[in-house]
Amino acid sequence: MSASESSxxxxxxxxxxxxxxxxxxxxxxxxxxxxxxxxxxxxxxSRMELGRVSFKARDVEDLLTLYGVGDAQERxxxxxxxxxxxxxxxxxxxxxxxxxxFQTYVGLEGATSxxxxxxxxxxxxxxQTESYAQAVVRRGMPxxxxxxxxxxxxxxxxxxxxxxxxxxxxxxxVLDEAALRRPYGERAVMREQLKHLIExxxxxxxxxxxxxxxxxxxxxxxxxxPCSASRSRVCRTSSTWSS
Numbered sequence: 617m618s619a620s621e622s623s624x625x626x627x628x629x630x631x632x633x634x635x636x637x638x639x640x641x642x643x644x645x646x647x648x649x650x651x652x653x654x655x656x657x658x659x660x661x662s663r664m665e666l667g668r669v670s671f672k673a674r675d676v677e678d679l680l681t682l683y684g685v686g687d688a689q690e691r692x693x694x695x696x697x698x699x700x701x702x703x704x705x706x707x708x709x710x711x712x713x714x715x716x717x718f719q720t721y722v723g724l725e726g727a728t729s730x731x732x733x734x735x736x737x738x739x740x741x742x743x744q745t746e747s748y749a750q751a752v753v754r755r756g757m758p759x760x761x762x763x764x765x766x767x768x769x770x771x772x773x774x775x776x777x778x779x780x781x782x783x784x785x786x787x788x789x790v791l792d793e794a795a796l797r798r799p800y801g802e803r804a805v806m807r808e809q810l811k812h813l814i815e816x817x818x819x820x821x822x823x824x825x826x827x828x829x830x831x832x833x834x835x836x837x838x839x840x841x842p843c844s845a846s847r848s849r850v851c852r853t854s855s856t857w858s859s
Contacts, residue, residue: 626723628701630667635694636676637665639683653682668720671698710771713764726778731785736792738800739809741772742779743789743816743824748809749773751801779822788823796826 640650640661647661654675663669676698680691707714707722714722725731733740738752749769753760760768778785796813799806817824 625701625703625705626667626720627727628697629669629671632671632676632694632697632701633665633667635697636679636683639680639685640665643683645682650679650682654678667701670702673698706774707771710767710774713767714771722775725775728785730788732788734790734792735795738795738798739791739813740789742776742787743813744772745805745809745812746773747805748800751805755800779816779819784819784821786821786823788825790825790827792827793829 640647647658647665651658651661656675660669664671664675673695676695677691680694685691685694705719705723705726707719711719731742733742738744739748741749744752746769749772750765753765753768757764757768779787796810800809813824816822
């Protein structure tokens with residue numbers, strides 16, 4: 617299975633969750649009642665509807681029965697979606713260094729067709745060289761050992777493959793000038809990173825812009841982090857997790 621297909625499992629979980637929520641609400645059934653029908657808590661129903669957990673076929677079958685879904689084709693379509701949604705993404709092998717809250721983002725990142733980001737603290741993870749990424753991880757996690765640093769950097773390098781696949785996502789990155797001037801690692805590391813940015817900006821699917829100091833205050837400084845995401849686009853602002 618390709619990386620794009622495994623990334624799609626996250627999207628399928630979200631789609632299935634939203635479908636189950638729509639069906640539940642159309643019948644006027646509470647989350648508590650839905651949870652009782654599958655011997656689960658109200659909070660589990662909430663997590664299922666948000667696409668944050670995997671789906672057991674028996675649970676989905678019982679919920680569809682509770683929600684009055686009797687059409688065989690509709691039931692099979694939703695059960696098939698549940699099976700596809702349970703496919704483990706490639707990033708699961710990095711679960712030892714990947715926070716649970718970030719796994720969904722990585723899955724959506726790999727399935728999106730358009731990714732827009734704005735970074736202030738450092739070069740975005742999808743554009744980092746290996747040496748620069750090592751320096752960023754060391755700075756942000758001074759207690760991390762060599763093995764953990766290597767794992768985190770390997771994950772970041774793996775994520776970058778979405779920009780060079782046959783169906784590469786369109787990537788629009790705005791870097792604050794501070795991200796380019798703030799040193800991470802030795803001068804050679806920064807030199808290599810800047811050269812890499814020039815090279816990657818020449819790719820047809822990459823649009824790289826710099827917000828200069830000379831502009832003064834700007835609207836980007838007030839950007840919140842709603843991180844709205846769908847299959848077509850993912851938006852993200854800078855993160856202390858060193859994205």
